[in-house]
Amino acid sequence: MKKELIYCLNSLVVEKVKKTNKGFKIFIDGFVGAMNSTIVLMDELVFLGFEKVIVNDINPCLVQVHFDIRNRPNELISEYLEIITTKYFKNYGGIFLEKEQYEQIHYELNEEFMKLQKNNEFGIRTSIIFLLLQGTTYSGIPRYDKSKKAKSTDFKFSKKIYDIDRYHSVLLNQIPKIRKFSKIYNKIDIEFRNQDFFNLVEEFRTNKEVLFNLDVPYFEELKEEDTSNKMSLETTSKDLKDCAIDYNQKFDHIRILKELDNLNFIYNNNAHPILNYYANEFNINVGTFIRNEVTSSKLGETTKKVRELILFKNSLLNKSVATNQSGYRPIELVA
Numbered sequence: 129m130k131k132e133l134i135y136c137l138n139s140l141v142v143e144k145v146k147k148t149n150k151g152f153k154i155f156i157d158g159f160v161g162a163m164n165s166t167i168v169l170m171d172e173l174v175f176l177g178f179e180k181v182i183v184n185d186i187n188p189c190l191v192q193v194h195f196d197i198r199n200r201p202n203e204l205i206s207e208y209l210e211i212i213t214t215k216y217f218k219n220y221g222g223i224f225l226e227k228e229q230y231e232q233i234h235y236e237l238n239e240e241f242m243k244l245q246k247n248n249e250f251g252i253r254t255s256i257i258f259l260l261l262q263g264t265t266y267s268g269i270p271r272y273d274k275s276k277k278a279k280s281t282d283f284k285f286s287k288k289i290y291d292i293d294r295y296h297s298v299l300l301n302q303i304p305k306i307r308k309f310s311k312i313y314n315k316i317d318i319e320f321r322n323q324d325f326f327n328l329v330e331e332f333r334t335n336k337e338v339l340f341n342l343d344v345p346y347f348e349e350l351k352e353e354d355t356s357n358k359m360s361l362e363t364t365s366k367d368l369k370d371c372a373i374d375y376n377q378k379f380d381h382i383r384i385l386k387e388l389d390n391l392n393f394i395y396n397n398n399a400h401p402i403l404n405y406y407a408n409e410f411n412i413n414v415g416t417f418i419r420n421e422v423t424s425s426k427l428g429e430t431t432k433k434v435r436e437l438i439l440f441k442n443s444l445l446n447k448s449v450a451t452n453q454s455g456y457r458p459i460e461l462v463a
């Protein structure tokens with residue numbers, strides 16, 4: 129994905145500079161998740177003269193983690209050492225423990241984490257527990273808490289340890305990892321937002337200085353040959369199934385595709401004929417690549433390969449008067 133993203137970024141900037149003599153000022157990562165897109169593009173963003181990055185996600189815990197890595201790495205490290213001292217050393221005398229002892233520590237940290245999330249108490253404590261538990265979970269993808277009282281964005285971690293050797297390396301690498309990523313995040317000015325993307329876009333829709341990265345929740349890959357005649361203007365978000373990675377959000381895929389005509393953007397998703405349809409409709413560039421879907425939860429399980437499409441265009445470049453309307457009424461989504 130790295131080289132494809134860099135290619136799209138460079139070609140959009142070059143096209144804009146050629147036509148207007150100016151590059152972009154702001155890069156908005158609208159669905160930041162683990163922040164991989166911004167991290168792989170960081171050097172190019174600095175080199176290409178972006179003044180600021182806005183990272184946004186609907187999930188408050190994720191935004192807090194990135195904020196703390198950038199702005200409070202020393203506090204994260206102190207809190208991490210506090211956990212190591214109280215949970216590992218005081219209770220069990222060290223960090224090289226039996227599987228059951230690790231599982232007990234996981235259980236306690238997860239209980240505390242879920243309680244903090246429910247009370248909306250996001251901060252250094254939730255961030256460091258998130259980093260520790262996310263690292264020691266085999267696939268690295270946390271699950272969502274689907275119990276009645278939980279919010280749709282609340283995470284939940286398994287107490288299970290899949291690989292003890294990997295567990296040790298995660299524990300030992302945590303401090304250098306925080307320092308390394310803090311350095312990367314500090315290469316540019318970053319503003320952190322915790323908004324529904326569809327609210328955020330209202331603020332920036334017609335801004336020609338902004339380039340959006342839209343790594344939206346994925347829908348299920350659907351091959352060209354599976355296309356029914358329905359893949360057209362009549363297709364609704366209800367017709368698109370979520371893929372195996374579940375972000376626990378009802379996401380209006382068609383709404384964002386209709387937004388593409390109002391934004392300068394890079395958008396990617398699993399391959400689906402609906403993307404080719406919109407690319408044709410709005411004359412959008414399309415690239416393709418293969419991604420390993422990281423959903424396996426057992427050690428040694430092979431990951432599925434999915435074909436992704438990447439759509440990119442400076443939609444605002446040739447618009448003389450940009451409208452502030454997406455011309456779209458949200459549809460009602462089914463769960």
Ligand SMILES: C[S@@+](CC[C@H](N)C(=O)[O-])C[C@H]1O[C@@H](n2cnc3c(N)ncnc32)[C@H](O)[C@@H]1O
Pocket residue numbers: 158159160161162163164165166184185186187190323324325326343344345346375377379
């Ligand atoms: C495919 S992931 C993003 C992956 C990310 N680019 C990365 O590098 O890890 C999708 C993200 O979108 C977020 N999300 C889902 N619905 C959203 C919405 N309406 N507004 C903003 N973020 C949303 C999810 O919380 C999730 O983190």
